[in-house]
Amino acid sequence: MKTLLSLSLTTVLFAGALVVPATGQWSPDPSIEHESILDITTAGSNVFYSATNDLGPDVLRHSPDNGQTWQTHAASSRGAAVRLAFVNALVGYAISSDANAIERTTDGGQTWTKIFEVATEPSTIVDLGAWDASTAWISVVHVGDTPQEIRSTVHVTRNAGVDWRDAQFPVSAGYTVLSMNFLTKDNGVGVGYHVETSGLLTSMSYSTTDGGLSWDTTAISGGRYTPYVHAVDAHTVVVPDYDYVHRSTDGGHTWSMASYGIDSLVRMHTFKPLRGQYLAAWGLIGGARPYVVTSDDGGVTWTRHTTDIFLAQRSMSSFAASSTGKIFISTTDGHLYVRQATTSTDDVDDTAPTRSNTRLHLRGEADFRVTSSTDRTTPLVVDVFDLHGKHYAAYRITSEQHLSTLSWPAVAIVVTRESRP
Template sequence: MTLQGTLRRTGIVGLCAAALLVGGGLPVAAADSGPQGRLNGLDWELKDTGSTARLRGLSAVSRHVAWASGSAGTVLRTTDGGRTWASVGPPGTEALQFRDIEAFDADSAVILSIGEGEDSRVYRTDDAGQTWTETFRNDHPAAFYDCMTFFDARNGLALSDPVDGKFRVLSTADGGRHWEILPNDGMPAALPGEFAFAASGQCITSAGRSDAWIATGGGATARVLHSADRGRTWTAAESRIPSGPAAGVFALAFRDRAHGIAVGGDFQPGAPSPDAASRSTDGGADWTSAAQPPPAYRSGATWLPYSTSVAIAVGPTGTDVTLDAGRTWRPFDTGSYDTVDCAFDLGCWASGEQGRVARLQ
């Protein structure tokens, strides 16, 4: 869900903070776990949103500005670091689930609702949620849109589960104001039972000007699909994360066009999730299982800005951090979160069930 490019510019203060925290490796790399099991130097600070919605959509603009979206047509926005939140969802959408949100700044954002047929929609606001414009409504009964990503302030993609045997991709070139369905002749055939998980808004991600990746599960193999031309053509690779009816890759995060992490597992409560993380160093062509994966299913992941080695993964049973680019993961919090996102000024946020939102300390 992280917006790439120059959308989240930071000033001197942000750059200095980044240099101190992650410039050459996070100082907590040598720290021991704290008394509550969290890693010293990393901690979630819960924010009171006043909402009980499940917030699976999240977009971090800065340490002060963040947007979250979720069930019952909920869209929340803060501009003061989470001290106060405004409920700004489109009126009349209480039956929709906004599983993904991409914010460009404090005023402009695009939201995606999931579901079969016309439940899959896209809306955009440019006045901080005071008004919304519906910019896409699905009219294909077999399409089910799960997630979206933006390369920059204008160009983005939205992903649907397979239609006629192939994943369907929408494209926009004007910031989500208009969308077109891309031709599927460059998309590999979907495996039997294969689909994407609308769990965190991170089943599709992007890096740079033209590279995008899709996370899959549900079939015999959980795959990662890669496009180097903004969704026109795709190649597929095995993710090394086990797949099944409720299992596979739930989230992808790439810090550049070569280095990526994948997290997932089986989302059924209590189900084992071995090998719930993997990593790639060649743009997703090959994946290696984490030597020490998270202990359970994880649905969201993000890299810490300015670091080549530090990333965070979240799920209903806790948060984990890697200090070695996904080779090993260590838990530091047991709170329930569905998704996570970082802005370029090191404003990292997480959100989940019962209106839970937190900012990384």
């Protein structure tokens, strides 16, 4: 559990600097300039990304050939999507730029139709997934006046958004679902937090066997920082934490822990460019040299690597891997990097869609001030996000006082940006 130091908690959405495998060569795509990429996703050999543009309108780009050539479409009328989920070259879903609507395309992103919109504010759609052209699910966080009034709702469609069914949760107020991943069309696992009356946060997992219509709730013992869940196979999921991983082999009902062998792992991505290969990445925004740890046994044991591919200290904004082994990452300063993971496609596993788990767009750490904290703190921003026009940030606290009194060197506090004339 971890202590919440602010009564103005919204959604606990964290982002770390993403890194990629140390082996192989990375090269920037020279055709991508002046763009801030919000999300990248893949479907077979198709790569899609949404971006804002400093010199022009927001765009959606589509490559049908693993990044060799790109087609450009104008973003929908709601702006560049903050999250994409494509199931093939034509059909995809997107979270709108204001994070309160879902849109669907059937022509590869040339046109979009709104199929869902949150009915109340302040609320925000925090996660989106799609299994096929007809089946999609979303998680919505609804913010109350106090942290304990935060709640999540999950909505599922089986007919391409014509109808949505609300999930039934055994719990309501104080529980959030920040990330979901389905192992089959019916079996899924979500993770989030329970905000207790005292302000403490408990890591929670949620499991469903009916396509997301009903969920069971389980506390993740020892969980401290668990906003992302990743599917390994039809039964196994892993959840990254600061210096270890939580692993479940029964669809999220029971959990075990394994160590990475490194400290402060703040973001992990799992993908399958090769069978059985999983990736975990660690880094600080604008900070220290990143590490990569890989596992070839589904997250039981991990091997540590180092990488110096990003000497310019850039911050990553999104990550995706295609079924042919090509890996794409984007940076917040408008660069797209590409690497071929393997020269052979014999071992490629394209049975599971990749998930980038990108949250709301990172906007930088300038002009922020702490509004609720304690003395002798040195905050380091780890994520910045918008919620209906208000700006929030999550800070890691590195003070000597906190390090000596807590078993883990981080506390989340929410801050608001100073108004500027």
